[in-house]
Amino acid sequence: MNPHSILIIIPAFNEEASIANVIASVRRCVPGADIVVINDGSTDRTRSIAEGLGVVVLNHIYNLGIGATMQTGYKYAVAGGYDLAVQFDGDGQHPAEQIKDIIRPVLDGKADLVVGSRFLGEGNYRPSIARGAGMAFFSRLVSAILKERLTDTTSGFRAAGRECINYFSSRYPDDYPEVEALVLLHKKGFSIMEVPVTMTERAGGRSSITPLRSVYYMVKVLLAILVDLIKKT
């Protein structure tokens, strides 16, 4: 095992349009890292494309949802004894060039979890008004809970250190996990840090959050956060 073994966890559900490019860009930008694709029961060619590229592909026997998919990645990271794990979406919206930026603070011991924020620095990410309002709301709420300013709590572009990997392997929220995971980490005393990133438009697939689901999203995440605050962990 090299001194800093890094695992890039790529969750993928029906990402045949983008998965090959995502894997290629990760390999180009972080050649020393291992890649694992967690195929969450895709019904398209995601699995065969990823396996054809020679990366490790973990196939869920049926669709378990994004939270369980990330957690499978963290469990794999624990089993492999990795020092650092990066969450990197399979839809191509996360910038592989900036993986090194989000892993740096973890390797330097500055934070247990680093979140790539689209709203720090001069990113050109412009969400719709409704979506932006929701994102701002959760950022404010989580900032208030953590007593620390966070700007992009819904970003799924993250790097986690060893302790964090261990914790996530045993406990990770089910659906829409990003915001809740931050609250859980904070409750457990982990340190969280943001670094600015620029994200591109999605290369393929659709966002899991449709207008109809956004109301459910808000209610679910809000409830989960409030429950997490009173729940024994």
Next chain:
Amino acid sequence: MYLFQAFAIIGSLLLFFIVIDFIRRGLLKEKYSVLWLACALVITVLSLKKELLDTVAGYIGIAYPPSFLFLVAFIFVLLINLHFSVVISIFHEKNKVLAQEITLVKNALKEAGIDTAGGAKKDDKGLPNG
């Protein structure tokens, strides 16, 4: 004896024996039958002992005693449903852990050179299992 009383006695006894029969035939696990049996017993006792029903109903201010029976039955249905939600949540979590373990074990088998049944064939058709 009022007709409603006979109806309540027959209904609750029927429920009691159906639950017992389900347990006997292995259709219902004992741990999931406790609330059902408690429900049947309480309603049976309350409908057999009309004085008891009248007293309790009067004590909590229900003018028409039979509606207290409905209240008791409703509370039991609520409790049983809540119990189901808890059980489903536990199963959900266990099921997820199980599926994740299968995923990791299958990968370990693959790395050890052991092909799990039908994996390659199904993969070509792009089916999710394998």
